[in-house]
Amino acid sequence: MTELIVKTYIAYLPIAILLTFIVARIFFKNSKIFMLDIFSGRQEIANSTNRLFETGFYLLSLGFALFRMKINKSQFITYKNEFVEGVRVSTEELSYGMQELFETLSSKIGMLAVVLGLMVFFLMFMLFRGKKKSAEGRARKEELQRMQEI
């Protein structure tokens, strides 16, 4: 039984890490153009900010994946009460087979995927907000210059 639990962990870790890496690569390849727009074309600071966000994304998602890795074993334990010669004997049994392995694995991976998706949407929201803010700032600066010229 415990062998299968170890197998679940061994299967979970690479899937979680791979999922995180794929999502991060896709997202941060495409967010570079937003960063360039936010920092109005300054290449160095845009690249380094992109990289900083990427590191933070890895930290949060891998941290969550590791934090939620532990399987709650109490849901697989069944208690049996038997009466042997008038005395109650309760035994507990851990039933963890291939079916439970797949169920646990899919629920854990699904949870991680949902969290990654939420994080991606949050970061997208931040990027759009930053884009709007930087455009407003640029407009204000131009207006100031125009006023000074007059």
Add this chain to the structure above:
Amino acid sequence: MNTILVYTIYLLLAALITVLVGKDLHRNGYYLILDLFDNEEFSKTVNNLLLTGYYLVNIGYIAITVSQFGAVETVVLAIEELSRKVGTIVLILGILHFNNIIVLHVLSKRKQSIINFINT
């Protein structure tokens, strides 16, 4: 499982993660600090000081949490404890990291608004 072995794995893994992340932040955070201070030498000094403080806080916290390990008699328990502990540290690192970005961003914004105020 051998408790000392689990502790060694934990310390090595956590220290490795801390050092790798710290190097990355040290390299990329320089431009943000440069944007804030506009002075290369001063930015380098501040960056180095921040890195030193980061290492001290993180490795100190890792060393503190070694004594809070649960039972690690079997392989399953060892994996669970290790993942929970390393996950906590990585999560804390991530939260602190985003906090740092927000602080730097707010500071540079404030600086920009002061410059704008002076110009008008």
